[in-house]
Amino acid sequence: MGLEEHLGDGILFTTLEKAVNWARKSSVWPFGFGLACCAIEMICTFASRFDLARFGMEVTRASPRQADLMIVSGRVSTKMAPVVRQLYEQMPEPKWVIAMGACASTGGVFNNYAIVQGVDKIVPVDIYVPGCPPRPEQLIEGIIKLHKKIEKESLKKKREL
Amino acid sequence: MNVEILKKTEKPETETMILNMGPHHPSTHGVLRVILELDGETIVKATPDIGFLHTGIEKTMENKTYNQVIPLTDRMDYVASLSNNLAYLLAVEKLLDIQAPPKAEFVRVILTELTRIASHLWWVGTHAHDIGAMTVLLYAVREREKLLDIFELVSGQRMMTSYFRIGGLAKDIPEEFEPKVREVLKTFPDKIEDYENLLTKNRIWLNRTVGVGTISAEDAIDLGVSGPVLRACGAEWDIRKSNPYSGYDEFAFDIPTGKNGDVYDRYLVRLEEMRQSLRIVNQALDGIPEGDFVERVPGVVLPPKEEVLSNIEALIFQFKLVVEGLSLHRITQR
Numbered sequence: 001m002g003l004e005e006h007l008g009d010g011i012l013f014t015t016l017e018k019a020v021n022w023a024r025k026s027s028v029w030p031f032g033f034g035l036a037c038c039a040i041e042m043i044c045t046f047a048s049r050f051d052l053a054r055f056g057m058e059v060t061r062a063s064p065r066q067a068d069l070m071i072v073s074g075r076v077s078t079k080m081a082p083v084v085r086q087l088y089e090q091m092p093e094p095k096w097v098i099a100m101g102a103c104a105s106t107g108g109v110f111n112n113y114a115i116v117q118g119v120d121k122i123v124p125v126d127i128y129v130p131g132c133p134p135r136p137e138q139l140i141e142g143i144i145k146l147h148k149k150i151e152k153e154s155l156k157k158k159r160e161l
Numbered sequence: 162m163n164v165e166i167l168k169k170t171e172k173p174e175t176e177t178m179i180l181n182m183g184p185h186h187p188s189t190h191g192v193l194r195v196i197l198e199l200d201g202e203t204i205v206k207a208t209p210d211i212g213f214l215h216t217g218i219e220k221t222m223e224n225k226t227y228n229q230v231i232p233l234t235d236r237m238d239y240v241a242s243l244s245n246n247l248a249y250l251l252a253v254e255k256l257l258d259i260q261a262p263p264k265a266e267f268v269r270v271i272l273t274e275l276t277r278i279a280s281h282l283w284w285v286g287t288h289a290h291d292i293g294a295m296t297v298l299l300y301a302v303r304e305r306e307k308l309l310d311i312f313e314l315v316s317g318q319r320m321m322t323s324y325f326r327i328g329g330l331a332k333d334i335p336e337e338f339e340p341k342v343r344e345v346l347k348t349f350p351d352k353i354e355d356y357e358n359l360l361t362k363n364r365i366w367l368n369r370t371v372g373v374g375t376i377s378a379e380d381a382i383d384l385g386v387s388g389p390v391l392r393a394c395g396a397e398w399d400i401r402k403s404n405p406y407s408g409y410d411e412f413a414f415d416i417p418t419g420k421n422g423d424v425y426d427r428y429l430v431r432l433e434e435m436r437q438s439l440r441i442v443n444q445a446l447d448g449i450p451e452g453d454f455v456e457r458v459p460g461v462v463l464p465p466k467e468e469v470l471s472n473i474e475a476l477i478f479q480f481k482l483v484v485e486g487l488s489l490h491r492i493t494q495r
Binding site: 040048064079087133 | 233
């Protein structure tokens, strides 16, 4: 396979960008952050049956300073919205956001005065996972989609939000 | 050495410290902010700040029809959605003066008791996790998944089932229902033993739960506390015994109570309640009667599909019910 054939074992050529993105997507640390019903399904995804450790994601971080991924799991009330925004800003770059479930994506069944109609009004969202609440398999599908997205990111260009 | 400084350190003057906890907190389940006043490591005052999950569910319900409200009740206490469904439906059925058929009552009892177990499992798991016993969470979630499988089997959804409807159930129980529940009845008692082995005599668990968060029975009643928290205070009060509904008076079960009203007693009460729930489920499963799964009150419950296609009255009822929704006024007038 090209140049690598003539080199010793264990030497491969790649671009820095690919290598960095590979490392980033292989161990995304999610923020241990639950809001409502979807948080229950999110915890189920982390726990015994679905075991998110298979995707290098078992380390949920309690502090936003150590987290890469915010999974907005549930309805965001107007009182909670500034908190979510602040937590997002406290996360270091690069960072990603998954809007888990109908409420985080669009407000869901709660089209009323109390609920922010989609968390993308306050933080930029990378992946929307539909469902009320989404099954753990659906969340895993969203995470795999996010991994694919991370693989294609550019190191130099700032991410378009 | 400066003697003055030494004297000061020997008798340190303490002052309290204010610490903000939440609304995002490492152990967050639901979002709550508590402003804590600490004296060393002891909390001397805690001021809660609520409303971070205020959803306006009642307001949303105001402009929905009676059937449309059922999915909203699922999302109120989302770890025990079937119990919420039942509470709401009992009220609606009382207003309409209709009674669910015996088969529906039995299935309702089985599923709400399984919901109680699932909810208690979630409590034990997350509480142990917060105290540092991660294993219990993984075990509890493992067993809860078995219960969610049953909910999914009957309704197609793991959590937000909306399986109970006005007058009975959304559809009949499938054949696999009984063997699946029997399997849980067979395997689950050993699992409760597992939790007991991990926690009941665990020194860290005891240190962090015994004497913590004590409420006296009088305070609990004054504050309107109910459920296992009240029973842990020693008050033997259970709505299933004192004001039976859905045929609970036909089943034999005990009400476990605690003595001290602390977190440890609440834990013991919940574990025993899981055992009692299994007892109820066992009796109910043995006695599921034959018959229809819903009381077919015209204008309240959707008519069977075959009738809709062959009978003009049934078609009109279906049409009116879907388009207009349930009108309490019209029903009570008839």
